Amino acid sequence: MILLSNINKNKIYLSPPHMTGKEAVYIKGAFDTNWIAPVGPHVDAFEKELADYVGVKGALAVSSGTAAIHLALSLLGVKRGDVVFCSTLTFVASANPILYQGAQPVFIDSEPDTWNMSPQALERALIDSALVGKLPKAVIVVNLYGQSAKMDEILALCHQYNVPMIEDAAESLGSSYKGKPSGTFGDFGIYSFNGNKIITTSGGGMIVSNSQEVLSQARFLATQARDQAEHYQHSQVGYNYRLSNILAGIGRAQLEVIDERVNARREVFNRYHNELSFLPGLSFMPELEQTFSNRWLTAISINEEQFGASSKTLLSAMAEENIEARPVWKPMHLQPLFRECPFYQHSNEDISSPLFHTGICLPSGSNLSEEDQLRVINCVKKVAKIKV
Ligand SMILES: *Cc1c(COP(=O)(O)O)cnc(C)c1O
Numbered sequence: 001m002i003l004l005s006n007i008n009k010n011k012i013y014l015s016p017p018h019m020t021g022k023e024a025v026y027i028k029g030a031f032d033t034n035w036i037a038p039v040g041p042h043v044d045a046f047e048k049e050l051a052d053y054v055g056v057k058g059a060l061a062v063s064s065g066t067a068a069i070h071l072a073l074s075l076l077g078v079k080r081g082d083v084v085f086c087s088t089l090t091f092v093a094s095a096n097p098i099l100y101q102g103a104q105p106v107f108i109d110s111e112p113d114t115w116n117m118s119p120q121a122l123e124r125a126l127i128d129s130a131l132v133g134k135l136p137k138a139v140i141v142v143n144l145y146g147q148s149a150k151m152d153e154i155l156a157l158c159h160q161y162n163v164p165m166i167e168d169a170a171e172s173l174g175s176s177y178k179g180k181p182s183g184t185f186g187d188f189g190i191y192s193f194n195g196n197k198i199i200t201t202s203g204g205g206m207i208v209s210n211s212q213e214v215l216s217q218a219r220f221l222a223t224q225a226r227d228q229a230e231h232y233q234h235s236q237v238g239y240n241y242r243l244s245n246i247l248a249g250i251g252r253a254q255l256e257v258i259d260e261r262v263n264a265r266r267e268v269f270n271r272y273h274n275e276l277s278f279l280p281g282l283s284f285m286p287e288l289e290q291t292f293s294n295r296w297l298t299a300i301s302i303n304e305e306q307f308g309a310s311s312k313t314l315l316s317a318m319a320e321e322n323i324e325a326r327p328v329w330k331p332m333h334l335q336p337l338f339r340e341c342p343f344y345q346h347s348n349e350d351i352s353s354p355l356f357h358t359g360i361c362l363p364s365g366s367n368l369s370e371e372d373q374l375r376v377i378n379c380v381k382k383v384a385k386i387k388v
Contacts, residue, residue, distance in 0.1 A: 026249030040245030065192025070097035116149035143172035199254035264366035281306025328359030
C-alpha cells in the first residue's frame with residue numbers, strides 16, 4: 001500500500017460521539033415547549049425508555065455517571081470512616097465518589113478471563129474485613145470496556161456477606177451476562193452518557209434500580225433534598241444532580257439506535273481481530289463465555305518480546321499517524337491519589353498492573369470508517385514489522 005504523508009491525514013479519534021440527526025428534533029421540541037430545565041418531558045421519557053431497555057422498574061437521569069455512583073453510595077448510607085471495595089482496573093470516576101463520602105477505598109485486582117474484579121481477591125478481602133469486624137458498606141464492580149465481570153461469583157460473595165453491590169456499567173450499556181442486561185445485577189446500576197461512551201448526551205448519567213422507593217429517595221437527594229413544606233426546608237445534605245431536559249432529548253434519540261451502535265462496535269472489533277490476531281505477541285481482551293460485550297473499546301495487550309515492540313512504541317507510532325489510541329486504564333492502586341489504600345491481588349500475581357503496562361485501546365467508534373480502520377490496522381502491522 002502507498003504510504004501518504006501524515007500531515008494531511010485526518011485525525012482518527014478513540015471513541016467520538018455518533019449522532020443520528022434525530023437529536024436535533026428532540027432538542028427543538030424542548031425549545032418549542034420551553035422545557036429548558038433539569039426537569040421536563042424528555043427527562044421522564046428518557047428514564048422510562050432506558051428502564052424498559054434494560055428491564056428494570058425505574059431509572060433516574062442525572063448529570064453524570066460519577067453523580068450516579070455518588071448518589072448510590074449516599075443512598076447506601078456510606079459515610080466518613082466506612083470502607084468501600086472497588087475494582088482497581090477502571091477510570092477514576094468509579095472511585096472518586098468514595099472519597100466524596102469520606103470513606104476508605106479498598107481496591108480489588110482483576111482476573112485474567114474478563115480483566116474485571118477477581119472473585120478470589122474479593123473473597124480474601126471480605127474474609128479479612130469480617131475478621132476485623134468491619135465489612136465494606138458497598139462493592140463497586142466495573143464492567144471494563146463493555147465486558148461484564150463474573151457476576152455469579154461476585155454476587156454470591158456479596159450475598160454471603162450481605163454487602164450491597166453497585167454495578168458500574170458506565171462502559172457496558174447494551175452488554176449482557178447470561179442473557180441479562182449489564183447494569184441490572186446490583187442493588188444499583190449506573191450508566192454514563194459522557195461524550196466518549198457508546199451513546200451520549202454530551203454529558204449525563206443514569207442510576208437504575210428495581211425499588212421505586214429507593215429511586216424516589218435518589219430523586220430527592222439529586223434535587224437538593226428539599227423537604228415537603230411550603231417554604232424551602234432542608235434536613236439533610238442534597239445535590240444538584242439532575243439531567244437537563246435538552247440533554248435528555250439527545251439521549252432519547254441515541255437510545256433508539258443503541259443496538260445498531262453495539263453491532264457497529266462489535267464489527268470494528270471483528271475487523272481488528274480478523275486482521276491482527278495472527279500477529280505474534282498481540283492478544284485481545286477476552287469475551288467470557290455466556291457474556292455479550294458491547295465492545296465499547298477494542299483492547300489489546302502486547303507481549304513486547306514476541307511482538308517485537310512495546311505498547312509504548314506502538315502508541316507513539318499511532319500518535320505520529322494522527323491516530324488516537326490510549327493505554328488501558330492505570331489501576332487505582334497505582335495512582336498517587338490512592339497511594340495509602342489497601343489492595344487485594346488476584347493471586348501471587350498482580351493481573352491489573354501488567355494489563356496497564358501492556359494494554360492499548362484502539363479507535364473503536366461506531367462511526368469509524370473501514371478506510372480509517374485500515375489505517376489503524378496498517379500502523380499496527382508496520383510496527384510489528386509485517387509487510388503491508
Ligand atoms: C465514564 C465512566 C464513569 C463516569 O462517567 P461520567 O459520566 O464521565 O461521570 C464511571 N465509571 C467508568 C468505568 C467510566 O468509564
